[in-house]
Amino acid sequence: MDVRRLELLLALSRLGSMHAVSDALGVTTSTVSQQIAALAKEVGTPLIEPDGRRVRLTPAGRRLAGHAVDILAAHEAARADLDPSAEPAGTVRVAAFHTVIRDSLLPVVAQLPPAVRLEIQEQEPPEALALLERDQVDLALSYDYNLAPAAVDRALESIPLWESTWSLAVPSRSRRTTGTTADVLAAFADSDWIVNSRHTADEHVVRTLAALAGFEPRITQRADTLQLVQEMITAGLGVALMPATYPKTTGISLRRLRTPEPQMRAYALTRRGRTDWSPLSLVLSLLTRRAR
Incomplete structure (x- = not known):
């Protein structure tokens, strides 16, 4: 499967319209439509269907978009492994509570290369974890207390911050x-x-x-x-x-x-196996370095 086509399908699943994908990725709407049609032909099943004046993903489209997260992460990891000198590139979606955004996340923004973007939304831990579990963010910055420890799902990886x-x-x-x-x-x-x-x-x-x-x-x-x-x-x-x-x-x-x-104990959470994706790995490295 063509990686670029998977990127467009994943973007459509997140943004909800071809016009939004066009604006976000700097391509024409017709290009988005043609590439997703080509991907559907490639996998042998419809990936989108009409929804009024817009389109929505079919069940097969939603499943493939879910796989695309892992495929694209593995592709990025392989690229970085074969070319260690290449700069990380991609958008890291973050859900985090107010204090850690202000004190930890915003200070590292200036240290990111131009090809790495952050999409940040302020959320308390329950909402951030729900978004991470639904794969709607790549990184959740959460907290608990020594007197009220939170249980962490084994499907998630936890990295202490401060x-x-x-x-x-x-x-x-x-x-x-x-x-x-x-x-x-x-x-x-x-x-x-x-x-x-x-x-x-x-x-x-x-x-x-x-x-x-x-x-x-x-x-x-x-x-x-x-x-x-x-x-x-x-x-x-x-x-x-x-x-x-x-x-x-x-x-x-x-x-x-x-x-x-x-x-209070602040920590970063990612889906297990995702920390090798170079943009996410870079953000985590900067966060842990700042915490130290």
């Missing part, structure tokens, strides 16, 4: 507390708590720590970003876990938590 210690963020006017984590949290047993609205991991940590302190946390607020959590704390709506290194803000104090000390 860890960060988390503290209890409270209004500055709150009374001072010292001692173990249980001692600190017990002082806020009657407070409202703020947790993530799109991922349950930090809620699991809050409930675990509260259980060690002998109380059930009253979770009344949910927010998607640390900045909003910070503003809610300042407004007196509750307390929450936040990174110990988060920039200090007027109106908020951080109480260090010890024994146990909650830590």
Whole structure:
């Protein structure tokens, strides 16, 4: 099968229209149509069918597009193996949470060669993992906590990036507390708590720590970003876990938590066997180098 034709079919499966493929890859719409027709003739089965004024992939087309991911990755790996001096080329699709995009992914963009592009979408771990499992992204940047470890599917490969210690963020006017984590949290047993609205991991940590302190946390607020959590704390709506290194803000104090000390762990996830694809391998190498 012609590799270029497979690239066009894969692009059609992702972009949804021949016009979008034409714009993205810099070819004419008629070229896209002709090449996919030639591929259908080559494999002996229709790959697209009418869908109103547009087209959609047939079941056979969707299956072949799924195979195309592996075929193109293997082709790229073989090319790189036969020509180690050749620069990586291709588009790496990434789903990642806000902090790792800001602190880890964006800083490496300038280090990529012109032939390697990133397509980034901000997603919390559940959505990022779902996209990776459906092969709609090549790389998911996710996180869990030492007190709420995530199970990783054996079909995925996990690469550690960095860890960060988390503290209890409270209004500055709150009374001072010292001692173990249980001692600190017990002082806020009657407070409202703020947790993530799109991922349950930090809620699991809050409930675990509260259980060690002998109380059930009253979770009344949910927010998607640390900045909003910070503003809610300042407004007196509750307390929450936040990174110990988060920039200090007027109106908020951080109480260090010890024994146990909650830590968030960021890591990269790919489908097993894909890390030899040179553009993805380069992005992973830059991410792990920056984490070190």
